[in-house]
Amino acid sequence: DTGVSQDPRHKITKRGQNVTFRCDPISEHNRLYWYRQTLGQGPEFLTYFQNEAQLEKSRLLSDRFSAERPKGSFSTLEIQRTEQGDSAMYLCASSSTGASYNEQFFGPGTRLTVL
Amino acid sequence: TQLLEQSPQFLSIQEGENLTVYCNSSSVFSSLQWYRQEPGEGPVLLVTVVTGGEVKKLKRLTFQFGDARKDSSLHITAAQPGDTGLYLCAGQTTSGYALNFGKGTSLLVTP
Numbered sequence A: 001d002t003g004v005s006q007d008p009r010h011k012i013t014k015r016g017q018n019v020t021f022r023c024d025p026i027s028e029h030n031r032l033y034w035y036r037q038t039l040g041q042g043p044e045f046l047t048y049f050q051n052e053a054q055l056e057k058s059r060l061l062s063d064r065f066s067a068e069r070p071k072g073s074f075s076t077l078e079i080q081r082t083e084q085g086d087s088a089m090y091l092c093a094s095s096s097t098g099a100s101y102n103e104q105f106f107g108p109g110t111r112l113t114v115l
Numbered sequence B: 001t002q003l004l005e006q007s008p009q010f011l012s013i014q015e016g017e018n019l020t021v022y023c024n025s026s027s028v029f030s031s032l033q034w035y036r037q038e039p040g041e042g043p044v045l046l047v048t049v050v051t052g053g054e055v056k057k058l059k060r061l062t063f064q065f066g067d068a069r070k071d072s073s074l075h076i077t078a079a080q081p082g083d084t085g086l087y088l089c090a091g092q093t094t095s096g097y098a099l100n101f102g103k104g105t106s107l108l109v110t111p
Helices: none
Strands: A005-007 A010-013 A019-024 A031-037 A044-050 A053-057 A065-068 A075-079 A088-095 A110-114 B005-007 B010-014 B019-024 B031-037 B044-049 B055-058 B061-065 B071-076 B085-092 B105-110
Touching: A005 A088, A010 A019, A019 A088, A019 A110, A031 A075, A044 A065, A075 A088, B005 B085, B010 B019, B019 B105, B031 B071, B044 B055, B044 B061, B071 B085
Parallel strands: A010 A110, B010 B105
Antiparallel strands: A005 A019, A019 A075, A031 A044, A031 A088, A044 A053, A065 A075, A088 A110, B005 B019, B019 B071, B031 B044, B031 B085, B055 B061, B061 B071, B085 B105
């Protein structure tokens, strides 16, 4: 049984570059979430998919951020024109509509450093 | 705006001691989860509580959900160095599926 996987684990980029992260959820999970965590803070919600539909977006998700889940399986999060303030750990989680309490299981995260 | 306040923010204790960390809010949650996170890794789910007054035990860890479903506590008995990590509480309201996290309690258990 594989858990949530994320790729890459680490990304260093220069300010102004575009970056894309991938998340593969637990195979039977139809809900997928993206969170961002900065140093000394808990994770903050960015967006949520049920199957391929993006149903909820946080105000944190500026116009430079876009997320997709085209076939209802894996998801990508793209950040355009990165800024130093985008440096953070980007976490993906998944859950199942069949679960009683919508328990979310997290991947290992992608650590982004913008120079 | 942080919906959940965790205390203490940092805790350093010796092996064998007991400790309690707290998670408080003015909001009511339909469920509340506790996670543990190690440096450079994602949070790992420890437990979910859903009923006011509920108590759950996981080996040396005891979790309690407040009667009004606004607060929770985590008690660790006879802490071990392997308990070291960041403990996060996260609540889900009835208005959506996003988890609202506290800032966490960073625990260090020394031998």
